[in-house]
Amino acid sequence: MAWKESPTAWRTTPRPLGWKALRAQALERDGGQCTWTDGGVRCTEPGTDCDHIGNPDDHSLDNLRMLCGPHHRKRTALQARAARGPQPSRRRPAEQHPGLIR
Numbered sequence: 473m474a475w476k477e478s479p480t481a482w483r484t485t486p487r488p489l490g491w492k493a494l495r496a497q498a499l500e501r502d503g504g505q506c507t508w509t510d511g512g513v514r515c516t517e518p519g520t521d522c523d524h525i526g527n528p529d530d531h532s533l534d535n536l537r538m539l540c541g542p543h544h545r546k547r548t549a550l551q552a553r554a555a556r557g558p559q560p561s562r563r564r565p566a567e568q569h570p571g572l573i574r
């Protein structure tokens with residue numbers, strides 16, 4: 473059975489009116505830079521995508537941040553995974569080869 477996955481399928485909320493203005497405000501506040509931090513170090517790429525930090529229905533400026541393309545894709549993939557809920561592992565636990573047991 474083919475199972476087609478889309479990383480953006482979880483998003484059903486349309487962008488609100490005035491989205492462009494909100495995005496512009498977030499971009500200005502974040503200095504036009506990606507806000508992703510990894511180990512306390514902020515990404516130095518230009519912020520090209522506007523991301524919802526928490527609730528995707530909350531379009532307040534406090535809930536928005538700029539990310540670069542790669543970090544937005546990473547973020548969206550994490551969200552999509554979270555939206556699907558915990559998945560059972562598809563990998564079986566590694567079994568030791570009987571011939572290796574001493």
Ligand SMILES: [Zn+2]
Pocket residue numbers: 506507508515516517539540541542543
């Ligand atoms: Zn980034």
